[in-house]
């Protein structure tokens with residue numbers, strides 16, 4: 591058994607990209623305390639596709655925001671890709687998010703006045719490090735998510751599922767270690783939702799990224815290698831799926 595301090599000093603002892611140890615997040619609203627995440631431990635191996643499943647208010651978004659460095663824990667240790675982000679300052683967290691984490695949100699959040707290609711290009715420019723342009727290109731990223739024929743469309747000229755796939759391409763622009771999706775199909779119908787799910791599954795299968803999506807939709811979670819069931823701020827159980835359902839075969 592490895593203790594926490596050993597694990598954070600020598601991240602190479604395991605290939606876990608996510609390691610949470612005794613993590614709690616408590617929100618205070620005046621006199622009331624909400625234990626959004628309660629003494630949770632979690633390890634996720636690199637390259638997996640993981641679904642976080644649980645009812646509304648169970649702590650899914652809290653967990654994802656802690657992994658992505660959007661929020662900081664009240665206590666406990668969070669090591670992501672070998673970095674102990676629970677000890678990070680706000681500035682270090684901003685850099686961490688910029689370099690390591692691709693986000694896909696429920697409401698796409700594309701820039702309406704930029705085309706699909708320009709939305710991804712903009713992310714590529716933000717991701718350029720030390721003045722060196724990114725080796726990735728916007729058209730190539732959009733082709734990966736099946737939008738090679740939609741490069742010059744504005745968001746308003748794309749379906750919801752297409753907009754979300756632009757968001758997936760944009761998340762890949764920074765070549766992140768980890769891609770996080772908070773209800774990425776929550777605003778989509780069944781058919782287009784499946785295409786987004788397939789694009790995200792591809793990101794883990796073909797790009798070697800770790801993908802973690804939050805959902806309250808059980809059938810959707812069946813495409814994952816690992817399903818975390820979360821209840822009342824606790825990771826209640828973890829299911830390993832040796833034969834995940836292919837996104838095109840999901841029925842919901």
Ligand SMILES: Nc1ncnc2c1ncn2[C@@H]1O[C@H](COP(=O)(O)OP(=O)(O)O)[C@@H](O)[C@H]1O
Pocket residue numbers: 617618619624625626644645646647648649650651652653
């Ligand atoms: N910023 C916040 N301030 C106060 N309470 C919050 C905040 N964010 C979440 N909560 C509370 O924490 C609990 C878990 O929320 P959340 O992680 O958003 O759940 P889920 O994503 O599973 O719906 C809920 O009871 C919610 O009301």
Ligand SMILES: [Mg+2]
Pocket residue numbers: 650651652772
């Ligand atoms: Mg949520």
